Amino acid sequence: MTSRTTTSPRPSARLKLIEAAHILVRRRGYAATSVDEICAGAGVSKGAFFHHFASKEALAAAAAQAWTAHAEQFIFTLPDWTRIKDPLERLLAHIDFRAAMMDGPAEAYTCYVGTMVQESFASSEILRQAGDASITAYAERLAEDIDAAIALYGIKDGVTGISLAYHLQAVLQGAFILAKAKADPAIARDSAAHLKNYVVMLFDRKEA
Amino acid sequence: MTSRTTTSPRPSARLKLIEAAHILVRRRGYAATSVDEICAGAGVSKGAFFHHFASKEALAAAAAQAWTAHAEQFIFTLPDWTRIKDPLERLLAHIDFRAAMMDGPAEAYTCYVGTMVQESFASSEILRQAGDASITAYAERLAEDIDAAIALYGIKDGVTGISLAYHLQAVLQGAFILAKAKADPAIARDSAAHLKNYVVMLFDRKEA
Numbered sequence: 187m188t189s190r191t192t193t194s195p196r197p198s199a200r201l202k203l204i205e206a207a208h209i210l211v212r213r214r215g216y217a218a219t220s221v222d223e224i225c226a227g228a229g230v231s232k233g234a235f236f237h238h239f240a241s242k243e244a245l246a247a248a249a250a251q252a253w254t255a256h257a258e259q260f261i262f263t264l265p266d267w268t269r270i271k272d273p274l275e276r277l278l279a280h281i282d283f284r285a286a287m288m289d290g291p292a293e294a295y296t297c298y299v300g301t302m303v304q305e306s307f308a309s310s311e312i313l314r315q316a317g318d319a320s321i322t323a324y325a326e327r328l329a330e331d332i333d334a335a336i337a338l339y340g341i342k343d344g345v346t347g348i349s350l351a352y353h354l355q356a357v358l359q360g361a362f363i364l365a366k367a368k369a370d371p372a373i374a375r376d377s378a379a380h381l382k383n384y385v386v387m388l389f390d391r392k393e394a
Numbered sequence: 395m396t397s398r399t400t401t402s403p404r405p406s407a408r409l410k411l412i413e414a415a416h417i418l419v420r421r422r423g424y425a426a427t428s429v430d431e432i433c434a435g436a437g438v439s440k441g442a443f444f445h446h447f448a449s450k451e452a453l454a455a456a457a458a459q460a461w462t463a464h465a466e467q468f469i470f471t472l473p474d475w476t477r478i479k480d481p482l483e484r485l486l487a488h489i490d491f492r493a494a495m496m497d498g499p500a501e502a503y504t505c506y507v508g509t510m511v512q513e514s515f516a517s518s519e520i521l522r523q524a525g526d527a528s529i530t531a532y533a534e535r536l537a538e539d540i541d542a543a544i545a546l547y548g549i550k551d552g553v554t555g556i557s558l559a560y561h562l563q564a565v566l567q568g569a570f571i572l573a574k575a576k577a578d579p580a581i582a583r584d585s586a587a588h589l590k591n592y593v594v595m596l597f598d599r600k601e602a
Binding site for chain 2: 213214215216217218291292293299300301303304305306307308309314317318321342343345349350352353355356357358359360361363364366367368369373374376377380383384387388
């Protein structure tokens with residue numbers, strides 16, 4: 187994010203390139219997306235690209251970091267969600283929210299980071315680590331709420347917040363693949379419903 | 395599989411190319427893998443490649459079909475698994491088996507079809523459909539057992555066999571992505587354990 191506070195002649199080019207990477211990689215994958223296509227998608231010159239990024243790999247890693255910030259802004263601090271005081275209700279609302287996002291074309295609701303890691307984990311240690319950092323940040327953020335719910339209600343089978351948070355990530359990532367294969371997000375929403383069902387059974391509140 | 399019953403001068407070249415595609419696509423993704431690399435991996439000439447396949451896309455679609463046959467041979471008809479008479483025990487053994495497979499380098503245990511569909515769903519309708527066919531075949535095969543378990547034990551919340559079978563697929567596909575990001579299959583086995591936990595709770599056998 188340094189470009190936005192420096193004297194760069196095009197303060198928004200970096201952000202435009204990252205947003206183009208988010209869209210194009212989710213639509214066509216990382217390897218199939220060229221620097222030229224990203225520049226065209228961003229409406230930015232190739233010179234501007236290399237002013238901000240040394241390579242496609244460097245942009246992709248920065249885009250993973252931006253994806254984490256995006257999740258913080260559009261998921262974790264969403265007023266509809268944060269105003270729910272009960273941490274278990276907030277967790278269930280989180281799953282509902284993620285399921286409600288599963289609509290329209292797959293590139294609009296699937297995960298930039300999951301798509302990037304799927305194909306680049308063995309080819310680029312930089313991208314694997316950038317993907318891990320983003321997935322870990324999401325899981326650790328979510329685990330705070332799950333741990334608060336566990337403290338309040340208890341949980342079956344000694345499940346931990348971080349373990350359940352990663353499992354939530356796994357279900358969503360896999361649900362995206364099924365939705366892509368079927369060209370229909372309904373199958374992904376169905377897996378999200380199973381996940382919610384599992385969480386409800388794990389907590390088994392007598393108050394509910 | 396026609397090449398194995400025709401008078402092809404190299405009866406095993408087709409199979410070698412499919413096996414090379416399974417390995418290379420799981421390691422590096424579909425777009426990043428070239429026909430030259432597949433030929434080198436298979437130890438087959440480019441001439442032989444184009445004798446069997448019109449394009450990389452045609453090979454990839456055939457490899458998805460072969461992947462389904464592979465699952466039938468190495469998963470669904472495995473003696474350790476089919477000799478279990480109780481369908482719910484067989485389902486739980488299936489999950490255990492899939493978790494036990496999650497070991498070593500990710501390209502050895504992850505899913506060719508899931509990786510292929512992840513990046514090609516919007517670029518190739520042929521590959522999206524080939525991926526859907528393979529995922530659907532797996533889910534429908536597994537749903538037979540789940541439906542038998544439901545008939546025997548009942549299930550909570552009106553869950554259907556096919557819905558739970560697709561959810562199992564989603565969990566595995568997503569677990570693979572987490573394992574790739576962390577360069578460690580332990581996180582994938584942890585999601586498989588959550589899946590097993592969910593199945594046990596859904597059935598809630600009093601006999602167990």
